[in-house]
Amino acid sequence: xxxxxxxxxxxxxxxxxxxxxxxxxxxxxxxxxxxxxxxxxxxxxxxxxxxxxxxxxxxxxxxxxxxxxxxxxxxxxxxxxxxxxxxxxxxxxxxxxxxxxxxxxxxxxxxxxxxxxxxxxxxxxxxxxxxxxxxxxxxxxxxxxxxxxxxxxxxxxxxxxxxxxxxxxxxxxxxxxxxxxxxxxxxxxxxxxxxxxxxxxxxxxxxxxxxxxxxxxxxxxxxxxxxxxxxxxxxxxxxxxxxxxxxxxxxxxxxxxxxxxxxxxxxxxxxxxxxxxxxxxxxxxxxxxxxxxxxxxxxxxxxxxxxxxxxxxxxxxxxxxxxxxxxxxxxxxxxxxxxxxxxxxxxxxxxxxxxxxxxxxxxxxxxxxxxxxxxxxxxxxxxxxxxxxxxxxxxxxxxxxxxxxxxxxxxxxxxxxxxxxxxxxxxxxxxxxxx
Amino acid sequence: xxxxxxxxxxxxxxxxxxxxxxxxxxxxxxxxxxxxxxxxxxxxxxxxxxxxxxxxxxxxxxxxxxxxxxxxxxxxxxxxxxxxxxxxxxxxxxxxxxxxxxxxxxxxxxxxxxxxxxxxxxxxxxxxxxxxxxxxxxxxxxxxxxxxxxxxxxxxxxxxxxxxxxxxxxxxxxxxxxxxxxxxxxxxxxxxxxxxxxxxxxxxxxxxxxxxxxxxxxxxxxxxxxxxxxxxxxxxxxxxxxxxxxxxxxxxxxxxxxxxxxxxxxxxxxxxxxxxxxxxxxxxxxxxxxxxxxxxxxxxxxxxxxxxxxxxxxx
Amino acid sequence: xxxxxxxxxxxxxxxxxxxxxxxxxxxxxxxxxxxxxxxxxxxxxxxxxxxxxxxxxxxxxxxxxxxxxxxxxxxxxxxxxxxxxxxxxxxxxxxxxxxxxxxxxxxxxxxxxxxxxxxxxxxxxxxxxxxxxxxxxxxxxxxxxxxxxxxxxxxxxxxxxxxxxxxxxxxxxxxxxxxxxxxxxxxxxxxxxxxxxx
Numbered sequence: 011x012x013x014x015x016x017x018x019x020x021x022x023x024x025x026x027x028x029x030x031x032x033x034x035x036x037x038x039x040x041x042x043x044x045x046x047x048x049x050x051x052x053x054x055x056x057x058x059x060x061x062x063x064x065x066x067x068x069x070x071x072x073x074x075x076x077x078x079x080x081x082x083x084x085x086x087x088x089x090x091x092x093x094x095x096x097x098x099x100x101x102x103x104x105x106x107x108x109x110x111x112x113x114x115x116x117x118x119x120x121x122x123x124x125x126x127x128x129x130x131x132x133x134x135x136x137x138x139x140x141x142x143x144x145x146x147x148x149x150x151x152x153x154x155x156x157x158x159x160x161x162x163x164x165x166x167x168x169x170x171x172x173x174x175x176x177x178x179x180x181x182x183x184x185x186x187x188x189x190x191x192x193x194x195x196x197x198x199x200x201x202x203x204x205x206x207x208x209x210x211x212x213x214x215x216x217x218x219x220x221x222x223x224x225x226x227x228x229x230x231x232x233x234x235x236x237x238x239x240x241x242x243x244x245x246x247x248x249x250x251x252x253x254x255x256x257x258x259x260x261x262x263x264x265x266x267x268x269x270x271x272x273x274x275x276x277x278x279x280x281x282x283x284x285x286x287x288x289x290x291x292x293x294x295x296x297x298x299x300x301x302x303x304x305x306x307x308x309x310x311x312x313x314x315x316x317x318x319x320x321x322x323x324x325x326x327x328x329x330x331x332x333x334x335x336x337x338x339x340x341x342x343x344x345x346x347x348x349x350x351x352x353x354x355x356x357x358x359x360x361x362x363x364x365x366x367x368x369x370x371x372x373x374x375x376x377x378x379x380x381x382x383x384x385x386x387x388x389x390x391x392x393x394x395x396x397x398x399x400x401x402x403x404x405x406x407x408x409x410x411x412x413x414x415x416x417x418x419x420x421x422x423x424x425x426x427x428x429x430x431x432x433x434x435x436x437x438x439x440x441x442x443x444x445x
Numbered sequence: 446x447x448x449x450x451x452x453x454x455x456x457x458x459x460x461x462x463x464x465x466x467x468x469x470x471x472x473x474x475x476x477x478x479x480x481x482x483x484x485x486x487x488x489x490x491x492x493x494x495x496x497x498x499x500x501x502x503x504x505x506x507x508x509x510x511x512x513x514x515x516x517x518x519x520x521x522x523x524x525x526x527x528x529x530x531x532x533x534x535x536x537x538x539x540x541x542x543x544x545x546x547x548x549x550x551x552x553x554x555x556x557x558x559x560x561x562x563x564x565x566x567x568x569x570x571x572x573x574x575x576x577x578x579x580x581x582x583x584x585x586x587x588x589x590x591x592x593x594x595x596x597x598x599x600x601x602x603x604x605x606x607x608x609x610x611x612x613x614x615x616x617x618x619x620x621x622x623x624x625x626x627x628x629x630x631x632x633x634x635x636x637x638x639x640x641x642x643x644x645x646x647x648x649x650x651x652x653x654x655x656x657x658x659x660x661x662x663x664x665x666x667x668x669x670x671x672x673x674x675x676x677x678x679x680x681x682x683x684x685x686x687x688x689x690x691x692x693x694x695x696x697x698x699x700x701x702x703x704x705x706x707x708x709x710x711x712x713x714x715x716x717x718x719x720x721x722x723x724x725x726x727x728x729x730x731x732x733x734x735x736x737x738x739x740x741x742x743x744x745x746x747x748x749x750x751x752x753x754x755x756x757x758x759x760x
Numbered sequence: 761x762x763x764x765x766x767x768x769x770x771x772x773x774x775x776x777x778x779x780x781x782x783x784x785x786x787x788x789x790x791x792x793x794x795x796x797x798x799x800x801x802x803x804x805x806x807x808x809x810x811x812x813x814x815x816x817x818x819x820x821x822x823x824x825x826x827x828x829x830x831x832x833x834x835x836x837x838x839x840x841x842x843x844x845x846x847x848x849x850x851x852x853x854x855x856x857x858x859x860x861x862x863x864x865x866x867x868x869x870x871x872x873x874x875x876x877x878x879x880x881x882x883x884x885x886x887x888x889x890x891x892x893x894x895x896x897x898x899x900x901x902x903x904x905x906x907x908x909x910x911x912x913x914x915x916x917x918x919x920x921x922x923x924x925x926x927x928x929x930x931x932x933x934x935x936x937x938x939x940x941x942x943x944x945x946x947x948x949x950x951x952x953x954x955x956x957x958x
Contacts, residue, residue, distance in 0.1 A: 022457055177457065249755065262756040333450055340456040347451050361456075368450045369458045374517075375562035377463060380703035389752040393703060411754045419455030426461045427562070433453035553938065557945075578929040 013215055015240035016250040018387040020420045022177050022243055022341070024216060028300045028307040029180045034188060036311045037324050041111050043085055043315030044096050045071065046104040049354040050144045051151045052078030059107060063090045068118045068291050070140075071107050080152040080355075081142035085293040085313035088112040099318075099337040099351040100344060106352070109315070122289030131203045134286065141285035142292045142355075146277035147171060147182075147246070148338055150356035153278055157203050159267045165204040169255055170197055172213035172220065172276045173239060173246030176339025179359045181296040182276045184309045186213065186220035189280055190227035196279030197234065199286055204272055209234045210255050211276075216241040243341060244418040248273045250387050262414050277358075297321065297353055301362035305329040312353050318360055319349040333365035341419045374427040382421035382431060388414050392421035392431045399438040404445070407438050415439070463561070466654050466698075467521030473645035473654075474528050474693065480628050480638035484590035485536035489634050493531040496543035500527030503551040512556070522561050526550050529569035532635025532689060533733065534576060537588045537595070542580060546572035566740045567700045570733045577733070587631035598631045600685045600729040608677060625683035636686035646692035658708040659701060659715075660691040666716025674724065685730035687719065694732070700740045707743075707750040714739045761886050768890025774867045775898040775940065776947045781867040784858050785902060786936040792915045795903025797851040799896025801840050801859065803889070806868050809833050810888030814876040829872045830863065837862045867895065905939060906930045 048054040055072030059065060065084040072082035088111040098104035123129060123137075139154040159165050170193065174182040186193065197209055211228065213221045215238045225236040239245050239254055249260045251273060258269040266273055274282075277296060284290045293314055300307040305326030312321055318335065322328065336343035337357055353360075382392035390411050398407040412435060421431040481489040504523040508516045518524075527547050534543060550572030558564045577584045587598045602611050615621035624630050628638025636642075649655045667687060668678035681687070695701060695715050702711050715735045722731025774780050781802075789795040812832050813820075820828045841859045844852040852859065862868065871891055876884040904914050910930030912920035929935040 020459075022459070253755075259756045261758060262754060264756070334452075334456060335449055336456055340454075342454050343456065344454070345449070345451040345456065347449055363456065367457075369456070370450070371462070374463055374520075375560065377562045377698050378701075378703050379466075379698040380705075383703055383752060384705075386752075388755040390754055391703070391751060410751075411757065414754050414756070417454070422455045423457065424459055424461070426463050426466055428458065428462060430453055432455065436453060557941075575929060578932065578934070579927045580925060581928070583925075 013238060013240040014254045015242055015245065016253045016387055018385050018389065018420070019242040019244060019250075020385050020423055021241070022423060024241070025177045025300075026180050026183070026216070028178065029298050029309050030183055030217070032180075032184070032307070032309050034181075034184045034296055034309045034311055037313070037316065037321065039086055039111060039115060040313060040316045040320045042091075042317070043109050043111075043313060044106045044317060044352040045082060045085060045109065045315035046096065046098050046101075046106040046352065046354060047072045047082055048098075048101065048104050049082065049150060049314070049356065050080040051149065052076065052080070052155075054105075055079060055082050057093065057105070057107070059084075059090050059093075061090055061093055064088070064112075065090060065109060066116045066118045068120060068293055070291075078152055078155050080144045080150075080154075081140060081291070082107075083142055083291045083293050083314075084109055085315050086111045087114070087116040097348065097351045099346055099354060099357065106315075120289030120291075123286055126199060126286045127202070129286075134199060134203050137286050138282055140291070141281070143278065143281050143285060144292070144355050145275055146281060146295060146355065146358070147275035148342065148356050148358050150354075153274070153282065156267075156272060156274070157200065159204065159272070163267050164270060165206050165267060165272050166208060166270045167256060167272075168197065168200050168204060168206045168209040169251060169271060169273045170209065170211045170276055170279055171246055171248070171251055171273050172211060172217075172224070173251060174217070175214060175241075175243045175246040176341055176343075176359075177243070178300045178361050179298045179339045180300075181298045181309055181358055183213075183217045183220050185276050185280055185296055186217070186224050190223045192283045193224070193276050193279045194227050194231070194234065195287065196281070196283035197274075199282050200272070200274055200279065201233075206272070207233060211236045212239055212251060212255050213237075214239050214241040214245055243420065244387055244416070247387065247416050247418055249416065262411065292355060295353070295355060295357065297357055298359040299325045299362075300359060301364070302367060303328050303330045303332045303362040303364040312357075314355060315352045317349065318346065318351055318353065321353060321360055322349060322362065328362065330364040332362045333368035334363040336361040336363070341423070342417065369428070371428050373429045376427055376429060379426060381424040381426070385420040385424050387418060387420065388416055390415055392435070395438065396429055396431045396434040399434040399441075402441075404438055404441050408442060412438050412442065463522070464520040467525050469652050469654055470525050470649065470693070471521055471528060473648045474525075474532070474635070476641040476644050477532065477635045477638060477689075478528070480641045481532070481536065481634045484628055484637065485588065485634065486593070489536045491540055492534070492536060492538060492543050492634060493528060495540045496531035496547045497524055497527035499544035499547035500524065500530070500551050503548045504556065507552060507556045508560075514560075517561070520561070523551060526555070526568045526572075528635075529694060530572045533569065533573045533633050533686060533694075534584060535587055535632075536634045537586055537593075538583050542576060542583060546576045549575045562699055564699055565744075566737055567694060567697050570694060570737050570740075573733050574737060589631050590629055590637070596631060598685070598729065599625070599680075600723065603680075603684075604723075604729040608680075611680070622679060622683065625680070630684075632684070633686055633689075636689040639683050639688045642688045642692060646688075649692065649696075655692065655696040656705065656708070658705050659696045659712040662709045662712030663687075663691040663695055663716045666713045667719055670717060670720040674720070681720070681723075685723070686732045690715070690719075690732035690736060695736050695739075700736075700743060702743050702746045702750065704747070704750050704752060707746040710746055710750065711739055711743065714742065761882070764883055764886040765890040768887060768892070769894040769897065772891075773894045773898055773947070774891055775895065775902075776944050778867070778870075779944070780870055781865045781895065782940065784861065784865065785899060785940060786933050788855055788858050789899050789902035789906055789936060790910065790931050791907045792900060792903035794851070794854055795899035795901075796896065797844075797848070798855060798858065799892075799899040801844070801855075802862060802865070802868070803892030803896050805833065805836050805840060805862055806871060806892040806895070807885065807888035808836050809868055809872055810876040810884040811881055812836075813872045814879055814881045814884035817877045820877075825873075825877065826869075829869060829877075833868055833872070834863045867891065901943070902936065902939060906936060910935065 053076035059071045066087045069084045092108040095103045096106040143153040144150040228234040297312045335346045500523045550568040554568040554571035671681035672678045718735035719731045875887045909927045912924045
């Protein structure tokens with residue numbers, strides 16, 4: 011079969027067998043959560059509660075007048091015991107609200123709309139903004155912003171991203187298997203807001219049951235099509251996905267909406283459905299807890315703010331001595347220095363690698379083998395970018411399209427010299443942004 | 446639990462590394478070594494060992510005492526360089542000669558430029574060029590396989606006396622091709638047995654350590670140009686180290702272009718230069734100098750042949 | 761004064777540190793004798809030109825100083841050539857065109873421009889002597905090494921014995937290039953070590 015895909019990319023070991031057959035379970039409610047006020051791209055939230063307040067599940071504890079921002083809600087009911095700067099999986103430290111759980115899980119009053127078809131698009135966007143929904147694939151960009159394209163850029167196609175190309179992670183796959191109907195409903199809401207004519211649900215062919223269930227759920231809906239894609243990393247990257255499904259190339263430095271497309275992760279589609287139909291704000295998400303060093307790998311539905319340690323304990327703790335704890339997948343995830351960090355909206359997985367799987371060998375000089383160029387999905391020259399950043403030639407690196415890099419890590423994965431090419435590229439981007 | 450490793454993504458890595466690639470190349474060269482010992486006797490093994498040992502010692506000494514860097518001889522690249530140098534010189538040379546050549550290869554062509562990855566020229570070929578300039582007599586004394594009689598190499602006969610004499614020398618065309626293919630001819634230590642070189646090359650292809658671009662464009666250009674100039678294309682390819690050069694020397698990652706298109710251009714350039722040198726220059730064979738000349742163009746090729754980035758429109 | 765003199769020999773040795781006048785050093789340092797001859801000729805030329813130019817430095821209009829310098833140097837070089845032709849014809853023959861080319865050697869003009877045109881006669885004399893001697897020593901060093909490795913002898917006396925296989929490359933310019941490069945590296949390394957110990 012000739013499957014759709016893009017040029018370049020790599021085939022790392024999938025390692026999804028740990029959790030791909032495990033049904034998503036509700037993780038027991040933690041006794042304490044740490045909810046950072048900044049879990050998304052954009053302005054940080056302003057604090058709306060004070061120390062000592064009693065909060066209910068779903069209560070807004072942080073919001074902001076800024077447009078690019080997503081509300082933060084209490085994920086359990088209980089008492090605010092402290093407001094302090096706490097460890098954060100991405101930012102290092104962030105002002106966070108610490109809530110100690112009460113005996114029962116009391117929810118705030120929510121409004122929900124089973125008959126959302128009659129609502130205006132403005133109202134729907136409002137609900138999504140209020141629910142604090144962000145892209146759940148990992149980038150955590152506020153969804154209501156993504157769903158408000160400028161007037162002059164009509165959106166004709168929505169792609170629901172179920173590629174989940176990162177090795178180990180299975181949360182999207184499980185959502186598709188267990189909540190296919192709800193995802194379709196979420197997709198319908200997105201299509202209504204954008205007035206899009208056509209939608210695709212795209213997934214890698216290594217999850218056949220998820221794809222067939224999605225196809226079954228969307229049967230009879232002519233404008234929704236399920237497309238199987240070749241299993242290849244980074245198939246789930248927005249630009250590569252659009253290229254594979256629609257053969258459209260997002261211009262350098264532009265967004266998918268410039269080619270009339272909006273891509274939403276399956277998890278996001280589900281969260282939109284839950285926010286609109288059930289009135290539930292984004293207070294939990296599906297997290298794959300996996301890796302050889304975890305005793306019982308699981309797909310968990312975890313309240314936002316639960317500490318990694320509690321999540322890992324709920325999986326039976328460590329099986330082997332952990333060498334590396336990663337938030338996200340092994341290709342793009344962020345290594346953590348401790349387990350005291352909370353699950354945030356962008357936490358798609360917690361991956362614990364045992365000591366022996368941690369790559370500690372020393373980097374060498376580039377031997378110009380050209381493999382990174384072959385695999386780069388953006389068709390860049392990572393070898394040159396690495397050398398130029400090493401030599402602090404940032405302007406030259408910019409001419410080699412440093413800023414187009416999506417940091418997928420394919421180059422570092424294949425590099426026989428074991429060079430941390432993504433590290434150099436991130437450093438280069440940082441230095442250029444400082445100029 | 447107190448010691449977690451923190452690093453940038455990606456957190457996983459495929460299994461290939463420099464040592465793996467270099468030792469893979471060495472392994473691919475092993476059958477040729479066996480052929481060399483069969484055709485030229487145990488002395489051939491001595492030549493290779495002298496070259497390899499000198500290369501390894503030179504690299505270790507320079508890294509340890511001169512640059513005070515970690516010694517990286519275990520990555521196998523010095524061994525590769527030593528083997529390739531020994532393979533490209535005549536089997537009858539005195540044993541000190543490959544040792545000197547390896548010293549020059551490693552010290553001047555590799556370490557002076559900054560070590561593996563930074564060398565502009567193929568170190569083994571620099572060593573060979575050095576030896577050829579310094580000791581031309583030793584470097585052009587060819588012995589016959591098996592019986593050890595000295596005489597001219599097939600390309601030498603071609604240069605001096607013409608193609609018909611070459612055919613006469615072998616008997617007829619069929620024996621010429623088979624002898625050249627099996628390696629039953631006078632020539633450099635490791636260049637004669639095209640058959641076993643191809644076996645090694647297949648291994649490199651299988652492991653994806655080399656791609657088809659340089660060998661095909663290199664040999665294709667030689668065949669095409671020698672056919673156009675009235676020569677025998679098959680003879681041109683099978684003689685004078687072309688197979689060794691095409692699969693093992695020109696494909697050296699460090700000194701060839703990084704992009705596939707660049708590699709095609711590189712291969713065509715080497716092929717054209719080989720034909721030109723054989724036809725017009727003073728040397729009967731030309732792979733060594735052709736590769737070295739194209740090495741100088743590699744940075745230029747890399748500067749102009751770049752992949753078109755995703756989503757970038759040409760203005 | 762001594763400092764200016766020594767400056768040319770070590771710290772700013774024309775060949776190994778300033779990388780000037782490389783063309784003759786590559787071309788005529790193939791034997792120790794040629795190197796010495798070339799060095800002595802240049803020693804005379806650079807010293808005399810430094811002295812003359814510094815003594816007339818205030819008379820030369822800045823806009824035409826280069827032609828003026830060249831004329832002075834050309835006169836000196838012509839004298840040298842005539843002298844060699846008359847008394848040492850063998851050396852004259854082996855140095856050939858490079859005697860005349862001394863007119864445009866970068867080192868002579870550079871010292872005239874950089875030093876002699878701004879300093880007193882005495883200082884310029886010392887600078888010329890230092891630079892000339894530095895050049896001559898470097899040439900002799902190159903000549904000795906190249907002759908030794910390339911033909912197994914020094915100043916024509918066989919040293920390496922009959923069994924030595926000469927390293928022919930040392931007699932050609934590529935060998936000279938390699939040697940100059942390696943010696944430059946050696947002097948850089950030596951200086952770095954030396955200054956570190958200070």
